[in-house]
Amino acid sequence: MSEPPEYQVWHTVTPMTFDDFLVLKDSIIPLSHDHQEDALVRAGALHTRGLIVHLIEGGDGTFLTRAEILDQIAKRGRALDGRPRKY
Numbered sequence: 001m002s003e004p005p006e007y008q009v010w011h012t013v014t015p016m017t018f019d020d021f022l023v024l025k026d027s028i029i030p031l032s033h034d035h036q037e038d039a040l041v042r043a044g045a046l047h048t049r050g051l052i053v054h055l056i057e058g059g060d061g062t063f064l065t066r067a068e069i070l071d072q073i074a075k076r077g078r079a080l081d082g083r084p085r086k087y
Contacts, residue, residue, distance in 0.1 A: 005059030006032050007039035011051050018065065021054040036062060037076075044073045 008030035012021065033039040036058060043053040047070065056064040064072065
């Protein structure tokens with residue numbers, strides 16, 4: 001059985017443009033999750049705390065930018081409640 005794709009949540013404390021983030025990306029340690037929904041929940045929590053979530057990247061080719069992340073969180077709303085799930 002294959003491993004699930006890993007989703008990485010890239011964030012910073014300081015606001016910056018996406019291009020500036022890309023320059024610094026190699027020096028940032030992302031937060032990793034096994035499921036996209038868990039990554040979205042983490043991104044929402046970071047955003048609520050005032051941190052800047054720039055990107056969610058997944059091993060399956062997922063590439064969500066800040067606006068797309070916030071849009072997905074808004075669209076999924078309560079469907080993300082109860083995440084992350086423990087198996």
